[in-house]
Amino acid sequence: MEVLFLDQNKWIELARVRAGVVTTGPAYIAYAELHEAVDKGRVIAPLTVSHILETSKRNDQTSRTHVVEVQSALSKGWVFRSREARILIEMRNALHSIFEESPVQFDLNWAIAPSFMQAFETFDTLVASHTEATTSRFLNEHVDPKRQYIDYMLDQDDQRRRTAHAAFSAESDALLARIEQRRALMRGATIDLRWRAYAALLFYDHQGYVAHMLEVIGHTVDEMKQLGPEAIVTFIRNVPTLNVEAALATRLEAQTGSLEPNDIRDMQSFCATIPYANRLVAEKSFISLARQAKLDASYQAGLYTNLTDISGVYK
Template sequence: MDIVFLDQNKWIELAQVHSGRTTSGPMAELFPQLVAAVQRKRVLFPLSVSNIMETAKRNDPDSRRHVAETQAILSLGYAHRSRAGRMAVELRAAIQRRFGVEPVAMPPNWAFAPGFMQAFEPMDELMAMPEELARVRDLNSLTHPAALYLDFMVNQDDIRRRKAIATLTQGLAALVVRIESRRERFANKSIDFRRRAYAAQSWAENLNILNQTVAALGYSFDQLRALGDQAMRALLEDVPTMNVEVEMAARLESKTGALSANDVLDMQSFYTAIPYSDRVVAEKAAISRAKQARLDSKYGVALSRSLEDLLDLYVG
């Protein structure tokens, strides 16, 4: 079964068909093909945390419902696990490989989970506290994950939704400010320099999880450092989420013009999707940055700018 990631604009294009606003043309032909392919288990379109947040942001209830219904139909309520959950598995395996230990094989498609809540760290089964873990499992046992997602998007309290979106917007704005500050410090620097600087910052920000993981495996940080700088650089490239984030961020920060919250969401989507998808369909600029970094060849993922590339792909 193929795993395909769609950025939010592509979901909106398909929702136009589902809502009846688009009745002819390539999208009108494509949408029923995808629905049938999902039902035949030929393809699945899991949601990212960015997809979920962007859908929740839509203030018009009918528009939000149409997008959510489209996502529920094609994702079946499955989502990419939280960043922390993926990182924990990736980092553990990467450290073991540095010490010559073969990591325990993970189940196929372990990076996806039923229930949109698992896109968020507190409710990800890989990270959740026991009480939250029980809550997630109870909800999934009582309600189909797709129905649970749709219920959340359609029936959630509007005041709470708006407060949550306001908090999200503030957080994204603050992140853009930090990125712009770094861009100013590294003005006229090469992409390679930016990549190394961002990598160093990423390790600093994730030092706690690195130390915890090393200790849990029975090693010390000094033993890891003793492997040398080359091993440490290889470790970063062997943690897919961090590697894609560094590559995308270095190129994002080198672009001209002001950055926006959407640029940050694109970066989050790509470090979520690229390592675990067979195909990513997204906007031109983000796809171009990923191709410049050769992430498609590294992770064996097809990168597309248009939904029309899926036309007839899963027919028959």
Template sequence: MLRVYLDQNKWIDLARAATGHSSGARYVDALNAARAAAAAGTASFPLDMFRYAETGKRANERSRNDVADVMIELSRQHTMALGRDILPAEVDGALKVRYGRPGQPRQVEVFGVGARHVTKEGVTWPELDESKLRAAAGDIPERHYPEIQKIYTRLIEEQVLRAGPEVVRAAGLNPDTRHIDQQYVDYENMIGSEIRARGLAGDMIDLAVRASDLGDIRTAVTEALNRVGLTWEEFLEDLGPGGVVGFMDDLPIRYVTNVMRSAKLRQAEQKWELNDFNDILALPVAAVYCDVVVTEAQWEHRLTQGKIEARYGTKVLRSVADLADILAASPN
């Protein structure tokens, strides 16, 4: 099965094609090819946490549901884990390469079904009460109840994806994440300022970016080190400055993350934007674990520069229109 990850604006392109919008005309062939592949089970279009979040931010109900309709149809509720939940397994793998332990690195299910998978059961809802259903419709044959349970779950899952800002507020949450996004922009701007103040260039920028990222994932690395009998201090001493880049690049998702960060930090004229935060969190997982990633031009360029296809076998595209040929060439 070919796993295809679509960035938010690419889902919007397909939604426009599905609703007959004039700007979606050039994507109709891709939409038809994607529908055929999803129906045949030859391609999967997994959603991640950020597709739920960005779709839910759309205040216009019709627009939000147009996008959700296509997501529901093509994804078939296939979902993809967050990078933070995959990280422990990747750290174990890198330690195994370096130290020969742990003997059994942790494993993770990257792909699953529904919001419960992507949130590690963080999103829950009441189970179908079969006793009440039987009382209300006692003539339903027992053999039909498993299918009724599936229908109930599917409908709830659809409503989770369709939920807009008003539903999020009613649940006591703040749908506006701009303050979090701004904190990330400020952090990257601080790193960029340090790089320029120190006059870093070339490999030294790579080292600075990887070193800052190692600090960011210290908790996860320390926990993994404890499992193999090493302390953080012992690890840093063994690693040395020259080993930081190598170790961080042995963590697939972090490698892609830092390819993206390094490329942008090298170009001070390109400012960090609020939506870059979601891209930095979402695209690396897809770039490592999916077969095809369709994203905006700046990230397609940077992922191509980082030789992501050669490293992980992932095809990176900038237009969803190109999916038609990719899906047609995929073996059934």
């Protein structure tokens, strides 16, 4: 079964078909083909944190309902796992690699999981507390993940919704500010130099995770230091979520135009999906950045900009 990522704008195009607003054209054709392919188990289109939060922000109940219905049908209520869970698993194998040890073998699609809640660290069964992980498992055993998503989206607690948006916006704003600061510092630098500098920053920001995973696999920070600076470069390249972030962030830094919070949300979605999706349909700007960084080749991911591009693929 293939994994497909759809940008939020593509979900909105499909929702317009669901609403009966669009009755012909590429989105109409894709709507029918994707529903059939999902029903027959050929493909699934999991959601990301960005999808969940962007959809929940839609204040018009009718409009939100159409988006939710399409998303729940094509995702089956599955999501790309939380950032923390992905990074820890990826770090474990990256550390095994630099110590020339055999990696841990995981299921092919381990990075996607049932229940929209698992897109958030708090309820991701790989990293949640025992209590919260038990809650997630209990819900998944007794409530269909599609139903969980629909019920949450159409009957949300407003305060909880606002809190989630505020936290996500703060994280995005902080990353955006950091990129803007680095633009001035790295003006005129090559992409390779920018990447190495950003990789070093990512390593510093995640050193607590690194130390924890070193302990898990029976090594120490001192042992890693003995491998030299290039080991850190190799390590970041072998942690897909961080490697994609470094590749995209450095190219965003090199652009001359102003950046928007949406750019950060798109980047975060790509960090979650490029390493684990077979195909991605998204906006031209980020597809172009990903191609420049050759991320499609690195992760064998098909990159597309229109629903037309995947017409007939899943027949």
